[in-house]
Amino acid sequence: MTTDLRTRPAARTGLVSRALLLRFVSIVGSSIGFYLPLSVVPLYAEQAGSESGAGLATVALLLSTVACELVTPRLIARLGYRWALALGLTLLGAPTIILTMSDDIRVIVVVSVVRGAGFAIAAVAGGAVTALLIPADRRGEGLALVGIVSGVPSLLALPAGVWVAAHWGFAPVFVMTTVATLLALLPVPCLPRRAAAASAGDHHGVVAGLRDPTLTRPATIFAASTAAVGVLVTFLPLATSGRPAWVAASALLAQPAASTLARWVAGRLGDRHGSAFLLVPGLVLSAAGMAAIAATGTPAAVIGGALVFGLGFGALQNATLTLMYARVPSGGESAVSAIWNAAYDLGMAAGALGAGLVIASIGYPLTFVLTAAAILPALKLAHRDRRP
Template sequence: MMTREMNLMMAASTAGLLGFYLLFSSVPLYAATGGAGGLGAGAVTGAMMLATVVAELAVPWLLSRLGYRAVLGLGLVLLGLPALALPVSAAVGWVVAVSVLRGAGLGILVVAGTALTAELVPEERRGEGLGLYGVAVGVPSVLGLPVGLWASEALGFGPVFAVAGLVPLAGLAAVPGLPGKRPTAAKRAGGEDGGGGLAGLALLFAAVTTATGVLVTFLPLAGTPELASAALLVQSLATPAARWWAGRHGDRHGSAGLLAPGVLACAAGVALQAWTDGPVAVVAGMALFGAGFGVVQNATLALMFERGGAARVSALWNLAYDAGMGVGAMGFGLVLGLTGYAAGFGLVALLVAATLPLAGPRVRTAAASAPPPR
């Protein structure tokens, strides 16, 4: 399964995402130093994720005309070059403009990388292959989120911006070895599930990623950067490990039964963040959230690939991922003045738990009509 092309694709994706995660939590703090406040910090993340969503809608079209190699290279360039311009100004308008370009690069990279993974691995081991890809792209969050916050405090923003710009550009070295082919034709979804099943799974996943956008953007502001760094590190370790385990389990026993436990773990983890000054609650909650998030990531993606073609499913799944994160960051920033952090985190936990009906019998019935796991 780990062919040369698979390894090169993972290397390119890891480089691009490391540059992204180094700045994910530090750029909102940078904008805050320019007077943006909580609403401005949320706007930076929200604008970036909006650009990501728009780019993701275009990726299937780009792949059909340019192929995987060129599209992945474009994503790396857009993630790297704009980051080098961040030191010019901390004004919120400038930071948002740079973040929009980087968001487009993220959308291109993740859709193309996920779709290519599904095409490179054998169908009977797709869950495990997606899990391994999840581990590879999870490493940047393990390193980037806490290190970006710590280095911004200890070294200043300039060095962090430079590294975050150069690392994705270094990933271009892997691009010539990637396949230049275009995606295979999408298959029709079978059984009684069809496109409605894709939409339901995407909606469930979007609710969970809404919570992710809230936590990654506002956890450093709710407590202390030091506690947030530790909690985000724990979450970043738990997510890829759970994603890989869920892939192996799904290949053998099916993925549908993992959805409800994953959603419940995510909701409970968010609820624990209401104790913003309690290190045990914050760190334990982020560990629980990270594990649930990894399970939901793999289960929803595997189930969606059973129903649609690689490019379409990858675009829809990543669209749910990034739209949810953007809505979470923007929405929480808007209601924060009314709720405060504790009540706000509680509301987000209820939102996640409200998606449990989407993980119920209809999903399992539809999964039973798909090809059995091997």
């Protein structure tokens, strides 16, 4: 008896290739390079006698990141993925060692600006090449896997940086950041050189993407939640400074842990049912979590709020990026990576800057409440974006 081959279900495309495994190494390195000192540098600036420097360092890092992200596709078109990614990792890691020699706020800001440029280049170049290495029919799941690979180091690095600084001082944090990031350069020569299609100057570029509402809506929705991340990572250690050190460390561990789990679940659900339906739940959970964190005197509320916020944020990470990649033709990966990463970092910068301007007058609890409220207007965009 013969078997009709047409009745057989199509085999699923393999997800993990050798090239993707090598890409994971640079993902881990850039995650450590960004997150390990992220909450430590504001503490370092404050200890040096600059209270305003805490927010200024984060804002400088993120504004530099956004500015460079939007021009990185042109850099990729000239240099290719390998050289662009190598340049980004070098700028992200190498300048950090300078902070072991000086705590001058001007030095801190300059280092933050250079590191921001490095992270922008590494994130956009790396994100674009990652998209090329993931099969289109498993994009949600593939991005979820990438989220785990990047999320686990950030999950560990963010609270670890605070813990190491509290117990051993700031210098070990800065040395470990430099070493881990530069080691990530080793597998870069094995990655693809450049995309076969589309350069930054064509109709799939950043400028065209910023004019496309099908891309800017999910990017804006994501930015609403990343603004809350900027407030959380910059000011939570300061808001809980009167509490045991484990409170801030636990909250900063709970948030990325929950985000990593949510990204995986969202990726699986998004491939089966579409990612747009995850936008509203993601925003609601994000707002609820930030509102709970406002109870800064209650460790359970702070840690639980960070956990709930992380679930919403992780769902939005996967859903928005998957939607954006699905809405551009082949060759538009660099533009999507640039716009999405810019939304990530511009949102974080806006959150840190806005909170820094009002915290002195209204206090930490009310600032967290206002941050939660600022997420809710994005629900209108989420309802409009339920269809691709």
